Amino acid sequence: MSNLQCYAYPGWGEWAKKNLSYAQAVRVGDRIICSGQGGWDAKATEFNFDSLVHENLFDEIDQAFENCDYNLKHAGGKGFSQVYRIVTYSTDIPSQHDRIIYNIRKWMPNHQPVWTELGVTALGSNKMHFEIDVEAYDEEGAAAARQAKASN
Template sequence: MSGFKTYSYPGIGGWDRTSGEISGDVNAEVDQAFENVEANLRHAGGKGWSQVYRVVTYSTDLKATHDRIIANYRRWMPDHQPAWTEVGVARLGLDTMHVEIEVEALDPEGAAAAKATEAAKAE
């Protein structure tokens, strides 16, 4: 066991978490995608964007999404700058999608708990 607790979320889009609908406004879709990442990380027991160390964004229109992604990056991660890769793609999972986010996060508290459990098993 590595002693790390990580979260990995490929393919989080900007759909409304209640209705599943994707906004027709690209900026609203980007905002919602970032909110969805936060919600997923917290639901799994993490602390959200503050634990993210790697981000990949996929966009069907880089010019339309780039500035809004940067604004969200600054909003959700004002105190750190995870590695970010921005990829232009021809299409995403749904025809109405313009952006998708993939993240990896490390939970230091979860890592410490995992190490303590591993040490207890070794005794």
């Protein structure tokens, strides 16, 4: 939909937009909806699917959460403080569950979002073991985006 504001952060986001035809985030009213974020280096400029994500599982999960925060801020939000919904995708829930909770508590110490935890057999790369997508409520950022659009 061409009337929605879409975002592709520098590095992986721009590469994915060009080569895979998807945005990292989109604004819909007062919400920022993010595409799934994996444990890749979001700011990288060259990509190899064989070494896309961290080899250490906990580092992969931690990086995915960091990428979500980066994605939200690139889309004009304030990061995880505005997140109200999380969906996680794990290739092995028992080995990942506690680390996900660790990150939820780390990134959102003052509130608890709704969370759906899904077990999956595969993700976008056969090297990926974890992915997360989030939605955030950003009333102030939405107003600023509307104002900027109106002045163009």
